[in-house]
Amino acid sequence: MKLPALLPFALSLVVGSFALPQLHPRANSPDVGDTEITWGTKCKSLAAESPLPMKCAKFRVPLDYTKPNSTKTLDLTLVRFDAVRKPVKGSVLFNPGGPGGSGVQFVIGRAQQLMTILGGQFNLIGFDPRGVNNTLPYVCETDLYQGVSMVLSNASDVALGQNFANSEIQASQCQAATEDIGGLVGTAFVARDMARIVDALGEDGLLRYWGFSYGTLLGATFAAMFPEKVGKMVIDGNVNVHEYYSGWDVSTLVSLDDVVAGFFSSCAATPDLCALASSNQTAAELAQTVDDLLESIKENPLPITIEGYADNAILSPYEGTSTLVDYSTVKGLIFSNLYFPQTWPLLSDSLQFLLTGNVTGFFEVMAILEGGGGDSGDAFQGIAFGEQALRTNNLTSLDPLISAVNASSKWGGVDIGLENAIQAVRWKQTAKEIYSGDWQVQTKNPILIIGNTYDPVTPLINAWNTSASFEGSVVLQHNGYGHTSLAQPGLCSARAVQSYFIDGVLPARGTICQPDIALFSNETWEQVFAPLSLNGTAASITKRDNDALLAALQHVGESVHRINRPRK
Template sequence: MHISAPTGRRRACAAAVAAVVTCATALAGPGLATADGPPAPAMKLDWSPCVKGSPFDCATAKVPLDHGDPGGRSIDLALVKRKATGPGRRIGTLFFNPGGPGGPGTVQMPQNYESFPREVRERFDIVSWDPRGIGSSTAVNCFADSTQAQAWAASKTAGVPVGEKERAAWIAAYRDLGRRCQQRDPQLLRHVSTTDTARDLEQLRQAVGDPQLTYLGISYGTYLGATYANLFPDKVRAMVLDSNWDPRAWTNDASDAAARLTTMLRLGSDRGAAEVLDEFLRLCGAATTARCPFSAGSPEATRAKFDQLLRRLRTDPVGAWSYGPAVGDVVGSLYSVLPGWADLAGRLQDLWQGRAPQPSALPPAPPVPDPSPYAGEEQPTAVVCGDSPNPRDPDAYPAMEEASAARAGDAGRYWTWATVGCATWPAVAQDTYRGPWNKRTAHPVLVVGTTHDPATPYSGSQAMARELADARLLTHEGYGHTALVNPSSCVQAHESRYLVDGTLPPEGTKCRQDRPPFSSDEPQGAVSAGEGGTANILTSRP
């Protein structure tokens, strides 16, 4: 199951602010003296350089497998930290979750470190971790060795199954995966929920000594943030949620018709991907072949060329590139505009001309002990299937695929099959928070939504802003999945002000992406200030 973009694709992942209104009662931010002093850390984190000469420090935390039984089995969490770079100006710790579920923070935070706003890097230690069940933490790993894992992956086609035979192979493969996982560590499978991870995050906050949490979560990390905010509302100092999941859709609190859909179809990922694919083809067709190699000279001709290519790949593959893998590659490549969209256009043109595309070069590995931990499909599957309801009948998926394809085309087929592993998954999470989502937090939350997002449609960010008790929506008018990896200097300016001293953007604020797809290299980012005031609610300046 691919909830995030494929790993290789993920790796490829200043505007004026209006005058502020200061609250009558100033609240101390992390790193400043308070009347009671910082809480005593619940655990000690022994930080040391991840590898010799690395600017990143690593540590391991031990947390209870079951937070309801703190004296029982414990598990390990792998952590990474980059210290604040501004001498004498440190505010506290910013915790970062890269989404997924299944994103290893020990890898993805170092990869994306330079994407954090400069002032945030100066003022905060930035800490991330591999959530329980993931990566270098105590992980869900259902195979005895890599040979077994590779054989399992080879038992089904990549991307999307086509026809009855391939569908049967997918269903059988995921049934086998669930059986293997149940045999290896059934106890762990019941304790990798978002709620478990939110409780881990609270222990990590205590361990670094911050009185309240400062947090940035992207994609699935927004749902984790919302869960934390409602479990520990008085501990929220500042929280940025970038590219949001509708929490009610995740928990299946929806209409009867929507409740019968998979998680990703309830979230609208199929429609979001279809809309962004349309934009990709429109903008490509309006560009020259120098900027978009797949361009056919007009948006209409480029769309027709794309549809013809996919029909051809169903019956006439180019090497290993048949319809299923090609659709999976297209959907994943829409996540990152630079360089993802131009690279995708090049691969599509190669396939059009009958050449098998060459793999994209990956960026250098980050300076951490394990730059490529095991990240098998059982890890996100364990989180999603244990946490979020999905249809339990594998035979229901072909009909759902056709219904989703009717509303979202090829992207609908991809997102339907993304969670078929849940149909036969053997475990349900023991500890799950399912709402309400409107607990009043100590400080407001900043919600960032991108208007053309292929995984978490803008409607999800609108829903998150409505559900939370006190949230401000900042609109990122751009393309791709998350503003972090598809940046806007305007969004970064607002995030910096908010994280540093709590200044929210005015209501209705809209920011533009710095570099739109297939455009010139000149930055385009700007701000359109909305109406309403801002609130300077955190006093964290030195």
């Protein structure tokens, strides 16, 4: 097992202070559930309209894989879009991240684009993992809990302690509301569900899979549990599997300061496209200006009442409400939009509004940036917190972790790096099965692992860490900004993904792909897409298809961003 350099030492410091939940071994599967999938076309309950003909199904799996004699089952919701070109090369399953992202809605919403990216030769299959939507929904919010709110831990001298105390309330409330299902939504169970789906498809018994963000953790766990069932697997925006399961997460933010620096340097280099750079400051001066703004708002938050927007589709839900624009609001907005460089011009607009005292303008842009979906907060907690090992009721026990997180990123520190950990350590539920086997694995077929050079939350080092666990895997470095390679896509990575899925060809080791749109660029997608061509067994594609391929990547990237951006 390849561990982060800090992990063994850090755990030796704190393991005595924590209760470590039982790591359950692999379970024998109960002999219940479906062995075939019966697809139907009456799917309007999932989507009133679909860009392509859609099929759907309910697929029964064992409710609890740790009880071999149990007859209880769970219905998984599946959707399918059939390949539009021959020869058909099988089916690809997707997980867009979260955890808590809906694979069903992701595939429905982006079926046409996903079909384009994969050359039209694969069936697309989306499923909602346990805890998500109608698949054993994990919901713990009640009227009692709504008074509890979390702020960034550096928002004041007492914020960290308040967050730690609020985490106890949150954990107890979720335990009371979801006690019967809290142990049934973990990643290992979802991996077993996927194995059953693959078998029931009646193809070659091998998984073809594309996962983003948390979807990389799910993919890696599946590959470790079922190495003989790996057909094609692309995992993009990789979570550090060792730190995730230990709960000792110190590598997440190691690239964050570089991403922040990239935001300011690209802004300063394009003052005609970045409102924040209108005063011709250098990148360092812009960074200091925003740091000063955050410190000012920490001491003097700004009140605002939303009036006069009843006819505005974005702001009308806020009409007549009052709120504070405070430190957590502004820094949280900056962080969430570092995930997706296409929002950086709007982010700069919002900050410039604040600097000039236009709080209403800031709020209007913020509402645009925060519009749309996101992952399910409850499902995120139920899945992620239930399978992370560290537990404590003593805040001082977290001092080594706090020091490590602060050292990993000056800009993020405990504000960003401790947000999940401070909640997870007080969680009351534990997944019934947590993968605790080997992380030195030979899969039947090699995995393609993609990492961004400048990813704010899944740094490139994580891709290399995952690759070290899977013999024969290849890391494709995408030299872009944002979370996953789709945040700032390019032709090189698009070709690599297509060639791998369609022809089974991995990129050469050491390949570094460049994005094809500059930060703060006014290039159109059409200008960028034209050069794309595709060789191999797939037919040559027309210019219109070329345009469509990266346009598809852009739109899929938008969906991945909405699912994986930080929870409100």
